Amino acid sequence: MKEDFLHYLWKFKKFSFLNVFTTQGEKLEILNSGWHNTENSGPDFFNAKIKIGNQLWAGNVEIHINSSHWYAHQHEQDAAYDNVILHVVWEHDVEVFRSDKSEIATLQLKDYCNLSLLKNYENLLNSTQKWINCEKDFFAFKDFQLHNWLEKLYIQRLETKSILIFEKLKETDNDWEAVLFQLLLKNFGLNKNGAAFLELAQSIPFSIIRKLESTLQLEALVMGQANLLIENKEDVYYQQLKKEYQYLKHKFSLTPICQNSIHFFRLRPSNFPTIRLSQLMQLYKENQHLFSQVKDVKSLEEFYTIFKVNTSDYWQTHYSFGKESKKLAKNTTKSFINLLVINTLLPLQFAYQKYIGKENVDDLFTVLKELKAEENSIIKKFNNLRKDTAKTALDSQALLQLKSFYCDKNKCLQCELGVSLLQSTRS
Structure with missing residues (x-):
């Protein structure tokens, strides 16, 4: 009890x-x-x-x-x-x-x-060694009931992410462009370097990004702050970046992030920090007012147009400093942009709509439903319990919310699915 x-x-x-x-x-x-x-x-x-x-x-x-x-x-x-x-x-x-x-x-x-209610409660909560409490009943939920709850869960997920966004907004004196920069940089770091890239973003006042116009300056700034320019290399571009960073560091009184916090190990070359940082800086070289562009985007294709970006010339023949490779355009892929849309752009749009008092989740739903469900162990297990539980990114995001905030915390009595089981007539 x-x-x-x-x-x-x-x-x-x-x-x-x-x-x-x-x-x-x-x-x-x-x-x-x-x-x-x-x-x-x-x-x-x-x-x-x-x-x-x-x-x-x-x-x-x-x-x-x-x-x-x-x-x-x-x-x-x-x-x-x-x-x-x-x-x-x-x-x-x-x-x-x-x-x-x-x-x-x-x-x-x-x-x-009611004794039957008590029995249902005990059957649901007193189970052991189950991935989720209702796993043997999960297949039986009605489609409408399940997907109606999933939409509510996704909105809850957006509300949760909005808390962080509004904290960032307060820290940046209500500068939405600066908030977008921090969140984008974090997500360009993916899971491996996300925390370090967020620290990197916080170490750079966005006002500096606004002042820099050349690729050399922008890459020097982020790579220097990331401690990627501390070695002695004979590579010409490396030396140019290092010299430029020393100038910027002195001019803006910058302090780099903790040394060795950026990782290359076990990353695909296309996800190397050098490649991701170059891509993002190219994006900002072309779009100084990025938030103004993305805040009202209503289609996936528009996001693809804005965020399809290449690296600078140097990185088309390199993955790391001083090691030349076959020339290859390293554009941001649609799958990578999808991650940005799911984890950064739609949550930011939602928070901005709340900020101006004009919430409209229908447009967000439309974009998410264009995207296939994410693939990870949690989504796979839900799909094993019930075929095609997650078809779209809206479904997968909602299921992640369900697992983390309800199933893992045994909050079945705050879950519409759990409550329906309590009220059922099952034996």
């Missing part, structure tokens, strides 16, 4: 609430269950309205497995709980009092809970 089950019972009145009594024997009428406090400290439900006997009460509700947990959590010493009007418990094992010694009315839910 977990408290979230009791929260569920109370919030949605999933018990025989029309004929209930307090443990003190008084008739209890629940007029309003209150507002569920899921984030802040304090009582579990605020602003509830109940009637005990002939007395109308307005205040907060606290929920515990056992009444004695009131004292285990020292609520009797906390003034924040003085306005609790009802203590809802599964097992009433002790009388409970406020800090002023007045007794709090108690409702013992085990006397009124």
Whole structure:
């Protein structure tokens, strides 16, 4: 038994609430269950309205497995709980009092809970060695039910990503171009160098990017800040970059990131940091006002047009400094741009829409549904549980949200799929 089950019972009145009594024997009428406090400290439900006997009460509700947990959590010493009007418990094992010694009315839910609901809860949550709690039932969810929940989950994922974006916006004095630069640089680093590339982006005020116009200056700036220019190499272009970086470092009082934080090991040459940095700098050489271009893009093809970019000339014959290779144009691929769209561009558009008060997720959905589902172990397992669960990137993004924020945390009672299983008539 977990408290979230009791929260569920109370919030949605999933018990025989029309004929209930307090443990003190008084008739209890629940007029309003209150507002569920899921984030802040304090009582579990605020602003509830109940009637005990002939007395109308307005205040907060606290929920515990056992009444004695009131004292285990020292609520009797906390003034924040003085306005609790009802203590809802599964097992009433002790009388409970406020800090002023007045007794709090108690409702013992085990006397009124539907046994089939309790059994479904135990079947769902008490399973062991399962990838997700509902895996043996996952195939049976109705298509409409599943995909309606997936769309909600994707919006939740965008909301979560918006928190980071708004933090970045505050750090950059509401400069959306600077925020885009940081997020793009992080995603150009992919999983291997993402954290280091974000650190790199934060080490470079975007005002400097705005001032630089040549490929040499832009590449010198990012590669120098990334500690890729600290060796002594005879390569001519390397020496030019190194000299230019020393000038920029002094002029703008720059401090490079931690040495050895950029990695090449086990990366495909096309994903080498040198290649990705050159591609991004070419993008900014051609588009100083990139955010102004992408904030209103409504099609995948438009994103492809903007973000298809090559490296500078040097990197068409190199993957690393001083080692010449066969000449090859190293354009950003559609698959790479797809990652940018999913992880950076659409979340940024969503955050910007929230910022200006004109949210429109339909356009975001349209772009995502043009993209195939991502391929990773989590998506593969969902597809094994239910064929073609993830067909589009919207599906795969939503499923990642489901796994991370619900399944892994056993939040089945906050999941529409889990709740539907609780209410089912299965044995």
